[in-house]
Amino acid sequence: MTVTQPDVTVVIGAYEAMPYLVECLASVEAQTIDPERIEVIAVDDGSTDGTGECLEEFADRAPMPVTVIRQENSGGPSGPRNVGLAKAAGRYVFFLDADDRLGPEALERMVAMADRAGTDVVLGRIEGVNRGAPKSMWGRTLERTDVFSSNIKFTLSAQKLFRRALLDRHGMRFDESLFTGEDALFTMEAYLRADGVSVIADYTCYYLVGRDDGKHVTKSGGYTLRFDSARALMNLIADLVPEGPRRDLLMVRPFTVTLLPQFGPRFLKDTDEVRRRKLELAKPLMDVHWNEGVAGRLKVEERLRLHLVAERRLELLVDVLEFVRAKKQAPALLERRGRRLYLAYPHFRDRAAGVPDSVYLASPREARAFPGYREGGTGSLLRRAARRVRRALTSSGGVTPGGTAAAA
Template sequence: MTLTQPDVSVIIGAYEAMPYLVDCLASVEAQTIDHARIEVIAVDDGSTDGTGEYLEEFAARAAMPVTVIRQDNSGGPSGPRNVGLGKAAGRYVFFLDADDRLGPEALQRMVAMADENGTDVVLGKVEGVNRSAPKSMWGTSVGRTDVFSSNIKFTLSAQKLFRRSLLEHHSMRFDESLFTGEDALFTMEAYLRADGVSVVADHTCYYLVGREDGKHVTKSGSYVLRFDSARALMTLIADLLPPGPKRDVLMVRPFLVTLLPQFGPRYLRDTEEVRRHKMELARPLTQMYWNEDVARRLRVHERLRLHLVATGRQDLLEDVVEFVRAKKEASAVLERKGRRLYLAYPHFRDAPAGIPDSVYLAGPREARTFPGYREDIVGTFVQRAARKVRRALPARDGAARGGRAAAA
């Protein structure tokens, strides 16, 4: 009998996953793709609630091949995923968390999308159940895109279809030294190394389930772990991309999603010692990667807080965070016949503070919501044209390819 390579290896890392595991595995059984085309590799990471026993019961009756591996607790999701990846035989792999579930046509649609377009990563539409889920990238299905010209950089969870040859060629594995953000590191690297990314937006492929008991496979971690995650992602981006617009586009993600929340409402509850420590942890990251091109891509209150962090102005930061926490609206200051709009958050044009006006300058997208603003069409056109020219420079493209090759 000739063994046929499966299309998809579904890798499930499970820790204390009952009773959510029941619906998770049922969603795998309900897949419309031929069961002969998939295999399941489930790794019980030292559970004590019957997770391992239920996986073995499932393996004994399932219509598709199921491999169950039971091991001592590793302390995080990376270990089980890496173990599963090492056993995978499919052309593609899909990482399924044990408390989530698949949409019925998920694997069939994602495999078809990858095969049709020759892409290495496929994102399937995600829907939150008792929790939020990313939304900005599901407007329409896209056969081929990349991380620079889409919003996929804002969904870096591991629950995607990856071409296994891509992962093996670059020896890609999850970083077991990280206890949060390990999936962001893995997925961003896959985006950057991939020969194209596809998006399936017309079918809910993944249900992201919020557990009622508050437990999740991924540990929330302390603020120090969040800075570790941001540092790792920024370092990866810098290693694979030279300085320039492409790097700046991607640096927005760790600054906005990982770093900025540390200087949001929770900052007001921090002790003075923790506040100083956060500033110390942020300092090397802002010195290396914070610049005007990253800053201008953010909204004013986001830019202002990170500017104060980057310049070490802890004395001014609390006022701004309190203003944002209270959901106050900054007054608009229109100049140049309505073509320039500043948002007067705390310390705007306060001489002792010395914060440049440019920090408070609203970009066109943010400014359009204010009555009286008149967009400078000519200026915007010139800026966009200049950015396109910079991106098209042969030297820049050559350097980008050289950077990726060196990192490979």
């Protein structure tokens, strides 16, 4: 009897997942893809709440092959995923968290997309249930894109379809030394190494479920783990992407999503010791990875906070955070005939503070929201260049004073 290779292996890492696991497994059983085209590898990571027994009952009744592995608790999500990945036989691998669930057509649509487009990673639309979910990358379905020309860098969770050959070729596994952000590291590496990424935006493939008990992995862990996560992701980007605008573009993700929240309003509630420790942990990251290219891609308020972190200006940072917490609107200052807009957050043009004006300068994208702003963009640059050419031609006799070309 010939055993055909499954199209996709669904890897489920489960720890204390009851009762959410019941709906998770039901969503696997309800998949419209032929059961013979998928396999499930479920790893119970030392649960004591009946998770392992629920998985074994599912294996007995499921229409597709199900392998259940029960092991001692590993302390994080990376271990179970790696165990499942090592046993995967499918052409593709999908990592399903035990408290989440799939849309009925998810696997069928994602496999079809990867086969049709020849891409190595497929993102299916994510919807939050009792919790937030990423939104900016679902504007439209994309058969083929990459991490530089889309917003996919803002969804780095592991719940994607990955071509297994890509993972095997590069020996990719989840970093078991990280207890948060391990999926961001894995997914960003896959994006960067992939021969194309697809986005399914017109069908909800994945439901990200917020647990009532608050035990979802993204909510756990102390602040030092966030710095570990930011460091790992920044180092990966620096290793795989040459210095320049493309690297700066990707660095926006760890700076704004992982590092910046540590210096948000919650910082005001931290003890003096924790504040000092956070600045110490941030220093090597700011010294190596913070630059004008990254700063220029941020909103003024984000850039100002991170600038003050880089300069270790604790008192000024506290002033800015008090202003932000009070939900005040920074006054807008238009200069250069409306083509330059500054947002006057605390210490703007304060000589004693010495923060450069450039930190408060709004990008064209941010400035467009303010009445009176006139964008001096490409059109203006082209007009100025045309005037220079015209002047040069006029001075050399190539153009008559009326603006028409002189006869040859």
